[in-house]
Amino acid sequence: GQQLNQSPQSMFIQEGEDVSMNCTSSSIFNTWLWYKQDPGEGPVLLIALYKAGELTSNGRLTAQFGITRKDSFLNISASIPSDVGIYFCAGDGGGGSNYKLTFGKGTLLTVNP
């Protein structure tokens, strides 16, 4: 099946620093999604990307759909303590009426105040 490689697995940063994480796949995806999971909660959608090359922002978050359609990037600028959590990428590879999302294993972000 399709697999997503998400990196890094974890990050420890100081408040105010910028953060970058990415997901790569050996397969082409039609949609890329980025979710955030706060401690003790379910994942919440941050950004959705639908076209190769698309760059979309949501406040301090910016995500890009890679030109090859095999990768996506998420950047967080000027991190704050509430950015702490697990960030998941997810992709939709298409392929029929029963296709479903594939999730990366997540990036655990810790922000030191």
Next chain:
Amino acid sequence: NAGVTQTPKFQVLKTGQSMTLQCAQDMNHNSMYWYRQDPGMGLRLIYYSASEGTTDKGEVPNGYNVSRLNKREFSLRLESAAPSQTSVYFCASSEFSGRREVFGPGTRLTVL
């Protein structure tokens, strides 16, 4: 709108006991999913239902059964719980398969 609701929020079982995790959504979504989340393993799909009346196995279906009761509700049953099923279980739904999924708050299950 409540979105996706899950009950119970916490549960402790003994090995061999059975239980059903309940999930409901009020967004008129067609597709629903059950995931488990373990440390370092990300979200692993247990079962999904692309539409009312259909269910399919995901990545880790062994030891579980599901029922798509109606368009709103999708339950997950553990017939004979094992310690390896200690996990956090998330239900999710989407308008159609492969579209953005909305997650519930999770059920934290411990099997002793």
